[in-house]
Amino acid sequence: MKKDNKIKFKGDKEGYCNICGKYSQLTRDHIPPQGCVKPxxxxxxxxxxxxxxxxxNPKVSQSGLNILSICGNCNxxxxxxxxxxxxxxxCKKVAGVVRIQRELGLSLPEKIPLSIKPQRLIRSVIGHILAGKLPITGKLPISALFPDALRNYFLDQSSNIPDKLEIYYWVYPSNKQSVINSLAIGSGLGEGFISGSSLLKFFPLAFWVVWDKPTSFPISFTKIPKDKVKDLDxxxxxMIDLxxxxxxxxPEVPSEGRYIMYHEDSTFLAQPKKPKGFG
Ligand SMILES: [Zn+2]
Structure with missing residues (x-):
């Protein structure tokens, strides 16, 4: 029990913004945004x-997963x-299709096409990932290749999606939400090592942002295309593969032959609480 108490879920009211690094009042970021999932x-x-x-005795939040971590301007x-x-x-479009498939059992095509604005979509995913950890009191966000690339890309609207960054996505039919700011995955099977990646998962989609993936490491999901995309709009x-x-x-619970490394205090998993006397 003692160990549990060391993990902070509540942050400081002011501090350095996880995205732009400015010192200011911190605001709560809802993960995912409230328009996707009702807190x-x-x-x-x-x-x-x-x-x-x-x-x-897990910590309980009245209004979903939300973290005091970014300034009002970024938020x-x-x-x-x-x-x-x-x-x-x-998310609304995909959720509609996934619900029809799951609840009504209608047989749908294996894949459905969807038109997106990748520069906006990816920045939203990256923004919530960067917001998905508590700032360390009195300290600027940690500077390293992967988080710096995410921050710079998010903040510079004219920049293109970094070469070494891939964004994988898949259908995630669960009411649990999770954000894992930094996850490294290794393999004892000679597949190599992913030193930097981040996860954002909530109904109906999961996003896995991967930095500098070795070609030997298999990820069998589709990536958001980025080669021909420049302008914001x-x-x-x-394709959404149903x-x-x-x-x-x-991938956060590793399969056989794989192992993971992460900072315990930048992993948040939220699960709707069942009413008392139910299950
Ligand atoms: Zn900021």
Whole structure:
């Protein structure tokens, strides 16, 4: 139990913004944005608590997964105004199809095409990933190749998606939400090592942002195309594969022959709390 108390779920009211690095009042980022999933009563766990099932008394949040981590400008003017509307739109469209498939059992085509604005969609995903950890009191965000690339890309609207960055996505039919800011995955099978990646998962999609993936490391999901995309409002077509759906805890719970490394305090998993006396 003692170990659980060390993990902070509540942050400071002011500090250095996780995205732009400016010192200011910190605002709550809802992950995912409220237009995607209605915030409800949830239990919060870290990845270790989730994997080990060690937390018998998880922290509870009344309004979903939200983290005091970014300044008002990054939260409202950039994420909320410029980028979230595209993520919300895409999620609404995919959610509609996934619900029809699951609830009515209608047989749908294996894949459905969807038109997206990748520059806005990817910045929304990256913004919430960067917001998905508590700032360290009195310290600027950690500077390293992968997080710096994410921040610079997010903040510079004229920049293109970095060469070494790939964004994989798949259908995620679960009401659990998770954000894992930094996840390294290695393999004892000679597949190489992913030193930097981030995860954002909520109904109906999961996004895995991967930095500098070795070609030997297999990821069998589709990537958001980026080669021909430049302008913010340029569109491209992606395919939503309704049948190729991995287990719900892929890839953060490693399969045989793989191992993971992460910072415990930058992993947040939220699960809707069941009403008392139910299950
Ligand atoms: Zn900021």
């Amino acid at each position: 409800t009563l949830v239990e919060l766990r870290t990845l270790t608590q989730y994997i080990s099932e060690s937390s018998k 409202n003017n950039l994420l909320g105004t410029e980028y979230d509307p595209e993520l919300i739109e895409v 340029e569109t491209c077509q992606i 049948r190729h759906v991995p287990r719900l805890d892929y």
